[in-house]
Amino acid sequence: MRYQPVIGLEIHCELLTDSKVFCGCQNEFGGSENTRVCPRCSGMPGTLPVLNQGAVRLAAKAGFATDCTVNNYSAFDRKNYFYPDLPKAYQITQFEYPICSNGHITVSDGTDIRINRIHIEEDAGKLVHDDYEGISLADYNRCGVPLIEIVTEPDFRSVEQVQDFVEKIALRLKYAGVCDAKMEQGSLRVDVNISLMPYGSNEFGTRAELKNLNSVKSIERAINYEIQRQSDILDKGGKVIQETRRYNENHDDTKALRSKEEAHDYRYFPEPDIPPVYITDAELAEIKAEIPELPNSRYKRYTKDYNLTPDEAELIISSKEFSDFYDAAIKSYNNYKQISNMMLVEVNHLLNDSGLTISDVRFTPDDIAELVKLSEESVISKKSAKDILAIMFKDGGKPEEIAKTHGFIMDNDASGLEEIIDKVLSENADSVERYKAGNQKLFGFLMGQVLKEAGKSANPKIVKDILTKKIS
Ligand code: ADP
Ligand code: ZN
Numbered sequence: 413m414r415y416q417p418v419i420g421l422e423i424h425c426e427l428l429t430d431s432k433v434f435c436g437c438q439n440e441f442g443g444s445e446n447t448r449v450c451p452r453c454s455g456m457p458g459t460l461p462v463l464n465q466g467a468v469r470l471a472a473k474a475g476f477a478t479d480c481t482v483n484n485y486s487a488f489d490r491k492n493y494f495y496p497d498l499p500k501a502y503q504i505t506q507f508e509y510p511i512c513s514n515g516h517i518t519v520s521d522g523t524d525i526r527i528n529r530i531h532i533e534e535d536a537g538k539l540v541h542d543d544y545e546g547i548s549l550a551d552y553n554r555c556g557v558p559l560i561e562i563v564t565e566p567d568f569r570s571v572e573q574v575q576d577f578v579e580k581i582a583l584r585l586k587y588a589g590v591c592d593a594k595m596e597q598g599s600l601r602v603d604v605n606i607s608l609m610p611y612g613s614n615e616f617g618t619r620a621e622l623k624n625l626n627s628v629k630s631i632e633r634a635i636n637y638e639i640q641r642q643s644d645i646l647d648k649g650g651k652v653i654q655e656t657r658r659y660n661e662n663h664d665d666t667k668a669l670r671s672k673e674e675a676h677d678y679r680y681f682p683e684p685d686i687p688p689v690y691i692t693d694a695e696l697a698e699i700k701a702e703i704p705e706l707p708n709s710r711y712k713r714y715t716k717d718y719n720l721t722p723d724e725a726e727l728i729i730s731s732k733e734f735s736d737f738y739d740a741a742i743k744s745y746n747n748y749k750q751i752s753n754m755m756l757v758e759v760n761h762l763l764n765d766s767g768l769t770i771s772d773v774r775f776t777p778d779d780i781a782e783l784v785k786l787s788e789e790s791v792i793s794k795k796s797a798k799d800i801l802a803i804m805f806k807d808g809g810k811p812e813e814i815a816k817t818h819g820f821i822m823d824n825d826a827s828g829l830e831e832i833i834d835k836v837l838s839e840n841a842d843s844v845e846r847y848k849a850g851n852q853k854l855f856g857f858l859m860g861q862v863l864k865e866a867g868k869s870a871n872p873k874i875v876k877d878i879l880t881k882k883i884s
């Protein structure tokens with residue numbers, strides 16, 4: 413039988429603060445083990461946490477970026493459990509009073525995915541398992557790295573919706589400067605809760621939680637594997653057990669990790685060492701004002717106001733730096749379509765070939781605007797625009813100056829061209845005869861000869877007009 417999947421996500425994001433959430437250790441990725449630890453984040457008795465205000469601001473921004481209510485009051489709790497990567501034997505998190513509640517993101521098929529809450533917590537360390545020696549080593553560099561956990565309602569009904577949501581939320585968090593959202597480095601981690609129910613039913617089944625998903629691709633594969641596994645159990649009249657399962661990329665399967673704990677297993681209680689967080693409406697307004705225009709709003713502007721295609725808009729917003737560059741360029745010359753073309757085709761081509769990004773280039777948005785304008789106003793040909801761009805990319809310089817010094821300015825005066833065309837036609841009388849006898853291809857040849865003679869300043873459109881007149 414086929415079943416309706418029901419899916420909810422828990423997404424952990426590392427915040428882009430300079431220091432950790434309760435101590436002054438650096439918040440960075442990589443480096444040697446246990447080099448960014450202090451008595452506080454390694455859980456020494458008697459040390460006291462001090463809340464990083466930057467983490468609170470970024471968590472609030474995450475809330476604004478996902479249409480949540482950002483609460484004036486939130487508070488921390490202790491979640492008690494023992495694991496070797498958690499030296500205090502409890503995690504400081506927000507249980508009763510999260511910083512954000514009730515947001516949502518609309519995915520591409522129009523489905524609204526509700527966000528239940530976003531809360532602040534600390535990350536745990538990492539265990540490095542050495543199978544050869546048969547030992548595990550603890551690296552506490554990640555202990556106390558500030559996290560937010562974003563919890564959605566079980567509103568997803570397909571793999572595609574999940575993938576789309578993860579991509580959209582990751583992009584918004586990047587724009588807002590909350591998180592760099594590098595799934596492969598673990599700065600954005602997605603846990604998938606999934607259950608099945610018969611189509612048409614509205615009673616949810618028992619869910620399993622899938623952990624260890626470090627790419628959008630493995631989310632897809634893990635969900636598909638899990639749909640199959642749970643379907644097989646239900647088909648045989650069995651019951652799905654509520655548990656946490658680990659996805660193994662190499663085997664492409666999921667394995668039971670532990671049976672699911674209930675909240676009461678953690679003995680949550682209010683964290684006595686951190687006072688509650690109060691944020692005034694004025695402070696919230698100030699934090700909100702720091703968020704740049706988000707990708708969803710830019711997408712709307714590009715497709716609705718500028719008439720770009722969905723693909724073009726999607727490509728431009730896929731990087732904030734690229735989108736910022738585009739927005740700056742269209743401010744100085746409002747030919748939305750041609751600037752989009754120049755950037756998506758020609759500029760991207762140069763970037764891809766060189767491995768650079770738009771933040772590395774030597775030209776400015778104004779330069780691109782000017783280049784497109786010169787071409788649109790027939791001061792230079794389209795072909796020359798490409799050549800000039802390549803020079804700007806390699807050596808820098810202003811488009812108009814390059815056009816002048818390299819002889820790219822088109823001669824829009826027909827009189828000089830007439831002479832050249834007459835000369836070419838008389839030198840190629842034979843080809844002209846054959847063209848007139850029906851060999852259409854020779855028009856291109858004659859065009860080529862004229863342009864060669866006239867140089868890159870010749871306006872191909874004018875050449876074509878005169879040539880057509882003279883030989884037809
Ligand atoms: P708990 O308190 O046990 O962690 P929550 O209600 O907070 O449970 O849900 C945790 C996650 O599981 C959320 O992302 C939620 O959307 C998802 N979820 C809850 N029930 C189901 C279900 N029946 N099927 C799939 N996902 C579910
Ligand atoms: Zn520390």
Ligand code: MG
Pocket residue numbers: none
């Ligand atoms: Mg929960």
